[in-house]
Amino acid sequence: MTALARPVRGKPRPSLLGSTATPRWERIVERLIAAVAFVSVAAVLSILAFVAREAAPLFWEGREHLPDLILPRQWAGYDAPAHVWQPVGFPPKHDVVPLLIGTLKITGLAMLVAGPIALLSAVYIAELAPRRVREVVKPAIELFAGIPSVVLGFFSLVFIAHFLERLFGLTYRLNALVAALGLALTIIPVVFTVSEDALRAVPKSLREASAALGARRWQTTLLVVVPAALPGIAAAFVLGFGRAIGETMIVLMASGIAPVVDASPVSSARTVTATIAAELGETARGGEHWRVLFALGVLLFLITWALDRMGASAVARLRRRLHGPEAES
Amino acid sequence: MSDPKIDVRDLSVFYGKKQALFDVGLAIRERRVMALIGPSGCGKRTFLRALNRMHDLSEGARVTGSILLDGEDLLDERVDPVEVRRRIGMVFQRPNPFPKSIFDNVAFGLRVANLVTSAGLSDRVEESLRAAALWEEVKDRLDESAMSLSGGQQQRLCIARAVAVRPEVLLMDEPASALDPIATEKIEELIVELGKKYAIVIVTHSMSEAARVSDHVGFFYSGKLVESGGTKQTLESPKEKETQAYLAGRFG
Known part of the structure; x- marks a missing residue:
């Protein structure tokens, strides 16, 4: 206790107020880490955005085909309506x-x-x-x-x-x-x-x-x-x-x-x-x-x-x- | 005096090569509270956990000597430790209710032992919660999770759970050390009350707690039982030097 309270001889203790909140380099490193974290989140989001952008025109280009994506349809040569995945068929x-x-x-x-x-x-x-x-x-x-x-x-x-x-x-x-x-x-x-x-x-x-x-x-x-x-x-x-x-x-x-x-x-x-x-x-x-x-x-x-x-x-x-x-x- | 409920003779416990308890002999009497006191690491918990064969659960622990429960050695290799634990219940230092409902916590021991029919179950649960002075506080919410109770209530629930199977002996490992003073007081009252029905062995760090709840004390020091006797005589005029030093607060 006493050792802590006694000022070091010959060396005046600096005022607490002189030591600014957090050292600057610490703040820089924190920002850098935050930036890296942000980049990875942004990467995931931009992948989703990219994939969705390629898919989205389905909903306005050739909208008449939309039901065929999930509903059965009687195609030529089929006996009954069917679910068919045949992207290179005609x-x-x-x-x-x-x-x-x-x-x-x-x-x-x-x-x-x-x-x-x-x-x-x-x-x-x-x-x-x-x-x-x-x-x-x-x-x-x-x-x-x-x-x-x-x-x-x-x-x-x-x-x-x-x-x-x-x-x-x-x-x-x-x-x-x-x-x-x-x-x-x-x-x-x-x-x-x-x-x-x-x-x-x-x-x-x-x-x-x-x-x-x-x-x-x-x-x-x-x-x-x-x-x-x-x-x-x-x-x-x-x-x-x-x-x-x-x-x-x-x-x-x-x-x-x-x-x-x-x-x-x-x-x-x-x-x-x-x-x-x-x-x-x-x-x-x-x-x-x-x-x-x-x-x-x-x-x-x-x-x-x-x-x-x-x-x-x-x-x-x-x-x-x-x-x-x-x-x- | 009648035969002791539990008669411990030459009990030694080893963890691997290290011996933690040395040739302890101690008699525990029916309808009395025995407090085990002593500094940390003195072997009092090791002793307590030998009484319901908890050491069987840890790899590398070895117990020698004999522990006679009504004259039968429960360390005998023909004895099923599960049967021992159904006759000797235990309450732990920190409340450890199961993450189940209050009712299911109390019914647990009865269910695993198939002790009562499901019709008798709720009677027994009520009786046990009353015995642990918890019934009035929880009777309207038996279906709620036990984790929603306060620490003191959880510990009384653990006591209810232990007495539900109607054990013959109750072991308590510093049951109040994790609780606030008011909850501690309730637990201590409960111990005195339960001590009229069961043989109770309680480990405690607190001399005043030992004085308040126990009839007998055993003082352990570095793996040995140094002294045992009536609580009042032992705490007021200990015979052994170590006991005197410990009680005077010179170590501990």
Whole structure:
């Protein structure tokens, strides 16, 4: 105390008022960092603006074709009104419904396969596995997320397709199921990691409380830990879904890429992403086909953005639930 | 005097190679409150957590000696620790209600043990909340999240939750240390009240709290039980030098 209060001998202490609020260089660095952050936000927004600008003229150029984008139509040579995606046919047919069906079918199947596997692995690793097992398995699963999707596409195309063909004697070697299984490989690490983090975020004190009340380990897991982590697990599924719906290469390679309208999991399918990837380079700039592809891009952008927001808000809800209302991030 | 409810003999606890508790012997009596006191790291919590076999949950912890509950050694390898915890309840230092409704918190122990029919459940929940002096404050909002309660209410909820399974012994790990003085007073009154029904073992940092709530005290110092006896005699005229020094505030 006294040492602090005593002025240093021979050196008068400068007045507090002489030291201006914040040193200038600090303010410059802060501005720079803010500018960089702003640039990245601006980049995302300008991508959206660019994509939307290419799509927007659909709504005033050739407006009479708008209903054909989503409604079935009786085309020449068809027995009944149908949803047809045939952009190089004559006349070109741009009904996006087959693409949406393909996307939903493949993504849905992939979630159905990946969800339970990823969640059960997360529960096992977070709750039951000895530490040594966790230290090996967790990074191994997360490493999966780093495999280039073209490699997984190749794997699906060759091995999964071959295996399923032999197993079920399928008509179409490349189909929605093959693509979905390949896709599942990319979703599993996402759903696994986020759920595992959510489960591990459940405080030890809750597990102890449960044990002290005479709960067995599986009861603690099932009745305390998993319910407490539920918002985080929901976020994991939403993020996994968002990842799956935007995935391009695997579905392009393994789905058979035929815009089929049916509910069979083993018929070929064509997703929105694969369509854009395959066709954008082949079409006339500014044509209707071009515009429709960009509109599909906007749709994907909005869907993944919405899913991402949902995931983030679920994580925030998890935090509030575990740590009380004051624990806002 | 009758046989003790819990008779601890030669109890030692190891964390890995490090020994945290050395050959402790202590008798805990029916319908009495035993306070465990001593400086931080003295082994009183380690002792408490051995009584309901919480050390089974942590990797690398080892317990030796014997803890006789009504004459049966609960450290025996044939004993199911879950059964032990159903007979010996525990309340923790920080309130740790589940992020569930108030009702579900209290019903939790009954449900996992399948102890009562669902018809009897709400009676038992009410009885437990009354026993924890919380019923009047929450009876109209049993479906609300337990997280909406104040800290003191949460801690009384944790006590209600612990007594709902009708344990024979109640362990409390500094149950009032995270609470404000008014909430602390309520918890202490509750301990005195519950002490008429159960054997209670409470770890506390506060000598005045030990004086207010307990019948017996045990003073721990560096992993050993230095002295135990009636609260009044031990706090007023301790026999051992360490106890005297600690009570005089020379360390702690």
